[in-house]
Amino acid sequence: MRTSIATVSLSGSLTEKLTAAARAGFDGVEIFENDLLTSPLAPEEIRARCADLGLTVDLYQPMRDIEAVPAEEFARNLRRARHKFEVMDRLGAETVLVCSSVSPLAADDDALAAGQLSELADLAQDFGIRVAYEALAWGRHVSTYDHAWRIVEAAGHPALGTCLDSFHILSRSSGPKDLEGIGAIPGEKIFFLQLADAPLLGMDVLQWSRHHRCFPGQGGFDVAGLVKHVLRTGYDGPLSLEVFNDVFRQAEAGPTAVDARRSLLILQEETGIRALPAPAAPTGVAFAELLTPDAEPVTALLSGLGFARTARHRGKPVELWEQGAARVLVNTGPAALSPSRLRSRAGTPVDGTVLTAIGLESPDPAAAARRAEALLAPVLPRRRGAEDAPLDAVAAPDGTELFLCATNRPELPDWRADFADVPHAPAASGAVRIDHVALTQPWHHFDEAVLFHRGVLGLGAQESVDVADPYGLLRSRAVANADGSVRFPLTVGAAPGDDTAHARHIALAVGDVVAAARRFTGAGGRLLPIPANYYDDLAARFEFAEGELEIYRDLGILYDRDAHGVFRHCYTHTVGRVFFELVQRDGGYQGYGAANAPVRLAAQRAAR
Amino acid sequence: MRTSIATVSLSGSLTEKLTAAARAGFDGVEIFENDLLTSPLAPEEIRARCADLGLTVDLYQPMRDIEAVPAEEFARNLRRARHKFEVMDRLGAETVLVCSSVSPLAADDDALAAGQLSELADLAQDFGIRVAYEALAWGRHVSTYDHAWRIVEAAGHPALGTCLDSFHILSRSSGPKDLEGIGAIPGEKIFFLQLADAPLLGMDVLQWSRHHRCFPGQGGFDVAGLVKHVLRTGYDGPLSLEVFNDVFRQAEAGPTAVDARRSLLILQEETGIRALPAPAAPTGVAFAELLTPDAEPVTALLSGLGFARTARHRGKPVELWEQGAARVLVNTGPAALSPSRLRSRAGTPVDGTVLTAIGLESPDPAAAARRAEALLAPVLPRRRGAEDAPLDAVAAPDGTELFLCATNRPELPDWRADFADVPHAPAASGAVRIDHVALTQPWHHFDEAVLFHRGVLGLGAQESVDVADPYGLLRSRAVANADGSVRFPLTVGAAPGDDTAHARHIALAVGDVVAAARRFTGAGGRLLPIPANYYDDLAARFEFAEGELEIYRDLGILYDRDAHGVFRHCYTHTVGRVFFELVQRDGGYQGYGAANAPVRLAAQRAAR
Structure with a gap:
């Protein structure tokens, strides 16, 4: 038609x-x-x-x-x-x-x-x-x-x-x-x-x-x-x-x-009048990739969080850092020096450490790429050496590279085959995985981003929420797969000029956020300080076990509840335009702590 | 209270x-x-x-x-x-x-x-x-x-x-x-x-x-x-x-x-619980002042429009150009080289030729200034020499300087006393006055500007209208005095970054816009070219006398009607961030040709 x-x-x-x-x-x-x-x-x-x-x-x-x-x-x-x-x-x-x-x-x-x-x-x-x-x-x-x-x-x-x-x-x-x-x-x-x-x-x-x-x-x-x-x-x-x-x-x-x-x-x-390659919704996040002109601050942060450097790309200046099922690539390649790959629509080049790519665990990477291409997603040049594993990748509307890939599945080419192991001490904990990757979006293309992730990747869109930043309202809407193993909260700033004002972040799911936070601070890491007034409000809103709130207050752990369960989370400081979050989801909590976002945003503004 | x-x-x-x-x-x-x-x-x-x-x-x-x-x-x-x-x-x-x-x-x-x-x-x-x-x-x-x-x-x-x-x-x-x-x-x-x-x-x-x-x-x-x-x-x-x-x-x-x-x-x-100095609504526009680092392009434009250089400031590099009751000051003073006076709220300094000040004919300049001060308008330093006439001035929210002054009123100090006549040929026409001055506003302060002009100056606010620019919707609302001898259409861009995208302009009321347009083009002036399609549409919407529409089409004159009368208008090219409009109001037409604004804006975009 x-x-x-x-x-x-x-x-x-x-x-x-x-x-x-x-x-x-x-x-x-x-x-x-x-x-x-x-x-x-x-x-x-x-x-x-x-x-x-x-x-x-x-x-x-x-x-x-x-x-x-x-x-x-x-x-x-x-x-x-x-x-x-x-x-x-x-x-x-x-x-x-x-x-x-x-x-x-x-x-x-x-x-x-x-x-x-x-x-x-x-x-x-x-x-x-x-x-x-x-x-x-x-x-x-x-x-x-x-x-x-x-x-x-x-x-x-x-x-x-x-x-x-x-x-x-x-x-x-x-x-x-x-x-x-x-x-x-x-x-x-x-x-x-x-x-x-x-x-x-x-x-x-x-x-x-x-x-x-x-x-x-x-x-x-x-x-x-x-x-x-x-x-x-x-x-x-x-x-x-x-x-x-x-x-x-x-x-x-x-x-x-x-x-x-x-x-x-x-x-x-x-409506049944056009056949497209069927969606192959991702089943997990294989990795998140950071591009940086200076690896030291971000690898120090990864070390502090318990990641170990486990492998190095065979042909490119890219390191693989792992902790449990959470994997982060640190890329110091030439693109980091002229990072035109990720550009805000406002025209401002994004500099410093940036989150530029996500590896999506795909049940059928080739089929997923065919669907993406049929739905007008730019297919990216693979820029790989002769020995590299074939890797399908498309660009999201915001420029983020989405790699459709397989990890440890013998029947499919493995992106890890491009990496050679390096000797390393075991990572601090095996229970960690990427809970979500929060992707700030250019101002003019928020609805486009949601439709892209829904239509191209087969993710479901959750409710849209307004979040009060001290300098304007943000709009946030998450896309996720059915079992919640892939979650991307998409957030757009209050005004066109604001689309690079907020850093992206990687949230790591941990079994015990208090222990993880203590390990991080014990290793010299700095968690985002949260105002004491926030904890007075928590005390008014919820009843806690003896001493529980004091632990959160000391560490800077935020707390939320929904009809399903409880969410505890805390944030690292920001490196370039990237920071990490540690999250503990209990009892089937579905959200992202949106009620706490104004506190987090104000704290990040204050920490600048 | x-x-x-x-x-x-x-x-x-x-x-x-x-x-x-x-x-x-x-x-x-x-x-x-x-x-x-x-x-x-x-x-x-x-x-x-x-x-x-x-x-x-x-x-x-x-x-x-x-x-x-x-x-x-x-x-x-x-x-x-x-x-x-x-x-x-x-x-x-x-x-x-x-x-x-x-x-x-x-x-x-x-x-x-x-x-x-x-x-x-x-x-x-x-x-x-x-x-x-x-x-x-x-x-x-x-x-x-x-x-x-x-x-x-x-x-x-x-x-x-x-x-x-x-x-x-x-x-x-x-x-x-x-x-x-x-x-x-x-x-x-x-x-x-x-x-x-x-x-x-x-x-x-x-x-x-x-x-x-x-x-x-x-x-x-x-x-x-x-x-x-x-x-x-x-x-x-x-x-x-x-x-x-x-x-x-x-x-x-x-x-x-x-x-x-x-x-x-x-x-x-x-509500009667506070007394303020009573409003002294302006009764006319005494002058508009342009600040320019290079007077030639703008004075050429003024000459073409029929203005004559009639006087020069006794102590500052400011020339007075006159035609009938329309007066324009051309200021090439040091402020023109670092024009911090007019600054967009987006932080971008405004450069080139800009409209920075308006002289308002005030029934009681001192009282008007007292009211402005009581209503928190910054009172401006007078920066005048010992011999200059006292001149009250306040800053509008957008930084425009508003001089509260008197022209040819013997009982009051006359701003013209600061100017010494220079020999000049008579101006082309005596029937011209400033019909309106269109003031683009910084994005965040549109409602503030309307309230300022209403409350501080005693102007009335007209209806707010949306105007389609090719690259976004603009919002426009005029403030005017009761008899329409002072009119400021205030316009705000579609987005915060857009507040300096549009130039300000001075509209000159003429008795016969066709004659004025011909004189201007005869003197070598360039009017903004208007697409032929616009005239085909006029032909569909209105009936014209034989040959009338062809005259408008040849010159680039726009046409509008309201319940009261007819409006004919055309635009000069833009110098820096300023252009002029020639307008002929007949039969009590009240507006500003808003229906034609999308055509004008697209033509200006195309002419860049």
């Missing part, structure tokens, strides 16, 4: 938008009128540009406040429409979107609306144009898709059909029953299908629509369910994204277009 | 917040619990810090989910409260805020609520603490101020009173009648009054409250009306601001605290 995107969904000039849409692999575009008006290109030039880029002009939009008005007003509207049809003719657009009227002049008169739309369709037909009539959720008299269809049906004009828009339908829907009326519309009378998702916000629907739409799979609507209804009618026009979003308006058009097309690919898979 | 501010209203660490509140002149603070928890200072140290700063700790807040719960839960709540009262004792806070419960455990049982709040008040009394019970607008069973008061009244406990919060009351209010119940509360039982305004958004009240509150006078609530009701009860506690706002969370605490206190001063004036 063809895919299309409305130019209003992307940032920049019309030329930039068209280029981005074509590069991301869309088949066509909807031309949003203002993008045409502000373009120095004549309609014929836009048509030629689209043709050069392999894009069709699937829709011209919108035409407003046309129908159910007094005759004199309608004459003016027809005059206006004729001008627009001339432009469409030059543009090569064969379908026009007509939104249900919001004009105070419009009458609540379906027969009048049908008659005037029919006249409009007569005129359109002269230009070889079809009129797609759509109910705006806030239309003055026509605000539901079935009402719009009744008018179209009554008009009975071959050049008049309806346009369905998932936002307008689902923002007013109270349940799946509301969609059943779609089945009553013959597919050939659905002239266009516009798709958008949105977070479930209780707000004025017009503002919600204009500022907060997002791509399918990024919000709370069942867009796939709606598309299934539409497909059953026999609709065979494009699946077209129309997203008004304040963030996308500012973001680079190229990545947004990729994000958009990925969302449509996933939607097509969900 | 004492003024106070909740620490949650300001950005940064608790220390930064307290310092900012004290510097802005607040008498006290509400300590928001999370600000205490995240502070490394012990409660006693915070108390001492406040005392050093001359601040009282007027409230500790909030205590949640206390009342109307099963006995066992209430016992836990009392235990929690005791811990908090101990902290308050160390902090020196004598009033605690208790919000109505949102807990699923809470029963809809006023007698139970009253009984348990009474028990809580007993405990509080032991610590010398008073409990102020407040209805959250989204409280589970208690969500209105009169309901909260009924419970407090039923409890009849001397240490239990109510807290009124303008947001919680006005967000649920359907009209002034809803406030009459305030009169039933004895003033001495109103233990605290929290004030916040908010824009009138149709959205979930919890989200509205947590993210979109603003200072009184910046939103759509009648906060002054509410305060009048409260004052009539005999309430004599502080007027305290409690504002949760995503932007203020990120902005520097210092300017936000000044903005906050200014809003309270204006509120006190509106």
Whole structure:
């Protein structure tokens, strides 16, 4: 099925938008009128540009406040429409979107609306144009898709059909029953299908629509369910994204277009009209990789935490540090000196010690890479020597390299084969593994990151939470696999400039956080100091065993409870842009201590 | 009356917040619990810090989910409260805020609520603490101020009173009648009054409250009306601001605290409890001043527009350019080489040609300056020579210097007296004046700017509009005097980094924009080219006289209509960060051509 995107969904000039849409692999575009008006290109030039880029002009939009008005007003509207049809003719657009009227002049008169739309369709037909009539959720008299269809049906004009828009339908829907009326519309009378998702916000629907739409799979609507209804009618026009979003308006058009097309690919898979390589959700974190121009501070930290240097890469300046099932690669290669691999979208290069890559234990690395590639994830050059094990890797939207790999599975190439063991004392504890890796995200691409991890890697997304940093609200949402052995809390700063303000971190699951914290401080490590006031609050909120709270207070251990269990955690100091967390999850605690995040963030700010 | 501010209203660490509140002149603070928890200072140290700063700790807040719960839960709540009262004792806070419960455990049982709040008040009394019970607008069973008061009244406990919060009351209010119940509360039982305004958004009240509150006078609530009701009860506690706002969370605490206190001063004036020097609204724009390191490009532009250089400052490198009643100063003084005067809040110094000052024709410059000073506007050093006329000047929040002055009024010192005439040919036209000066604003301080111009200068604020720039939405709101002879459209970019992206401009009112545009281009000036597609759209939307549209198309004149009249306008190219607009207002058109702004912005982006 063809895919299309409305130019209003992307940032920049019309030329930039068209280029981005074509590069991301869309088949066509909807031309949003203002993008045409502000373009120095004549309609014929836009048509030629689209043709050069392999894009069709699937829709011209919108035409407003046309129908159910007094005759004199309608004459003016027809005059206006004729001008627009001339432009469409030059543009090569064969379908026009007509939104249900919001004009105070419009009458609540379906027969009048049908008659005037029919006249409009007569005129359109002269230009070889079809009129797609759509109910705006806030239309003055026509605000539901079935009402719009009744008018179209009554008009009975071959050049008049309806346009369905998932936002307008689902923002007013109270349940799946509301969609059943779609089945009553013959597919050939659905002239266009516009798709958008949105977070479930209780707000004025017009503002919600204009500022907060997002791509399918990024919000709370069942867009796939709606598309299934539409497909059953026999609709065979494009699946077209129309997203008004304040963030996308500012973001680079190229990545947004990729994000958009990925969302449509996933939607097509969900609705059974496109087969993609099946997801092979990761079963664990094989390693996290730190890139550093100076290994000493970070290896000192690893040693203090009980890691031992167990192996060295055969061909590159990369060391493997291990403790139990937790593995950290320390890379001092040339990339560390010009770390263009991880770049904030704000354009600031990230320097110092940074977390640049994650090894994901994959049940089928090659299949996982095929899925990632099908979903537009850049496949990374392997940059390996002749003897290195083959290693599939893709780039996440934030630039993090995700290696899809196998550890100690004889049937598959092992990434560890690239490493030669070095003599070492045994690590301090065998019970440690990576609990989660917290990945700060560039400001403009938070929803994209969540969809990527969900769609490409097959992780599940947890609830989104706001976290108060002293200098602004952060937004955080974790993605995780089913058994919780892979967890990535994704966090975005309060403002575009803030995306590199917060370091990433590796949380190590330990059986006894108090013992681990003591071992660390005993080895000379510094834990993040937590204000005493925090412990006074804990004392007010929870009852502790005699002496328990004093232990936490002395060490700087934070404490949280949920319906399932208890979470105790503490933080090391920060090296470059990386720090570590020690966590003890008991009784099936599911979260990440979000309630404690403001305390941690303020303490980190104070420690700078 | 004492003024106070909740620490949650300001950005940064608790220390930064307290310092900012004290510097802005607040008498006290509400300590928001999370600000205490995240502070490394012990409660006693915070108390001492406040005392050093001359601040009282007027409230500790909030205590949640206390009342109307099963006995066992209430016992836990009392235990929690005791811990908090101990902290308050160390902090020196004598009033605690208790919000109505949102807990699923809470029963809809006023007698139970009253009984348990009474028990809580007993405990509080032991610590010398008073409990102020407040209805959250989204409280589970208690969500209105009169309901909260009924419970407090039923409890009849001397240490239990109510807290009124303008947001919680006005967000649920359907009209002034809803406030009459305030009169039933004895003033001495109103233990605290929290004030916040908010824009009138149709959205979930919890989200509205947590993210979109603003200072009184910046939103759509009648906060002054509410305060009048409260004052009539005999309430004599502080007027305290409690504002949760995503932007203020990120902005520097210092300017936000000044903005906050200014809003309270204006509120006190509106409610008749504070006298300020009366506003002396400006009656015209005396001049606009451009600072430039290289005068040639801008004076060439002025010449092309028909300005003549009429005078030169007697002591400084400043030239006066005039055309009719429009006057522009061109300053090539040393400040132009290190233009720290105008600095974006993002920290980026503004370079090249910039608009740094505006001369406001004032009916009483000295009185206007006194009002500005009383409302915390920095009074600027006059930096004048011994012979210069006295000139009152204050800084707007964005750093723009506002000179309060008189032109050709014999009874007052004339700023022109500092200038010596130079020989010149007569200017091209006598009919020109400054229609408006468009002032881009730093991102974090848009609401502050509107309140400043309204409160300090006595200008009226017009509607706020969103304008689509190709790279993000801008927000624009004009302030103007009653007869429209002083108009400043204030515009803020889409993101914090964007505040210097857009140049400021001076709009010149002309009687015939076509003639003025022709004169300008005839003199070799370049007008901003406007895309042909825009004129095709005009042809669709409006009917023009034969040949009229072609003239606009040839020159690049934009066109708009409102209910009153017609607006025709065009733009020069940009010099540094300044450009000019020629505008012709006919028939009482009130706006600024906002509908055309996306076309203008895209054309300026394309022209770069």
